[in-house]
Amino acid sequence: MPHCLSWLLDPPNPRWVPLLLALGLSGCSHAGYYTQLLSGQLELLQRREPVAELLADPARDPVLRQRLALAQAARAFASARLGLPDNRSYRLYADLARPFVLWNLFATPEFSLAPQTQCFPIAGCVAYRGFYEQNRARGAAALLQQQGLDTYVAGVEAYSTLGWFDDPLLNTMLHWDDQRLAAVIFHELAHQQFYLPGDTAFNESYASFVEAEGLRQWRAARGLPVPADNRERQREQFGALVLASRARLETLYASGQSEAELRHGKAVEFERLRAEYRQLRAREWAGVGRYDGWIDSPLNNAKLLPFGLYEQWVPAFAKLFRQVQGDWPAFYARVKGLGELPSAMREQALKNLQAER
Structure with a gap:
């Protein structure tokens, strides 16, 4: 068979x-x-191995145990303070x-x-x-x-099975800094809290908001200052650059030009993207760029796809969170309500939230 x-x-x-x-x-x-x-x-x-057993074993790598202890603190915070699922996910560890x-x-x-x-x-x-x-x-x-x-x-480096399995912490995650490690735990547990099949922008924007707000509250609870580095700002600026390039390509592809003209225009646009990146790096990043490898390797349409999916509706979810005065259960209930709307109505509701001040 x-x-x-x-x-x-x-x-x-x-x-x-x-x-x-x-x-x-x-x-x-x-x-x-x-x-x-x-x-x-x-x-x-x-x-998978239970993290509690690894932490209790003095023969295990002390650096590994330190990273896992930090992850467990973030995991406990996620359920106790952010209203995220309290299950075995991220209380296990797997070295792949x-x-x-x-x-x-x-x-x-x-x-x-x-x-x-x-x-x-x-x-x-x-x-x-x-x-x-x-x-x-x-x-x-x-x-x-x-x-x-x-x-x-x-x-x-990480993904969620949406609660079907007890997702483990992975060795692929532990090289991150403390803030990113905590943030990704919040992000992936948000997917377990609610997931709308077939709407990537909705799911990732919602989880990205939970990640960002969760990380803000995590820092505040631990008395940590806002990071002094500008990595988040660089990420936003680079993303905006790529999204602008993608918008110009969409206009080009809808222009009705011949294949030869489209191919030439596409190549010109990617050179423009590289040039604008180098200008941004020199003007605002003191000549140090985190994205040099990405921009200098071959560019094509597929490489632009991930951009925008994680951020498109973040301001709308931030507005929703303010409307419920920071009450996490009420926020998740409102998110679920949006997810139950027909696609066109859901998108319009998100646009309305985005437009509100």
């Missing part, structure tokens, strides 16, 4: 049935892709012995910024395909390039 059906008929563990069912419902035509998703997730689950947990593959047509989407019964449609092995992601990208598509492969 087809391998994907055998997963459903003879699953190795009842707790994995939701994931296996999701994969089986997605069809057998891409069984190889779903097989690697299954094996990658199962490997991650099998490598690699720098990324998976690699996401983004793809677009040559003259469009519309992503190729991957749809799942639980998560809905997303603008990428995930691979647990970098070579698999690169191989899939090469096949799409042969079809004339733009592709981009990006490493991912």
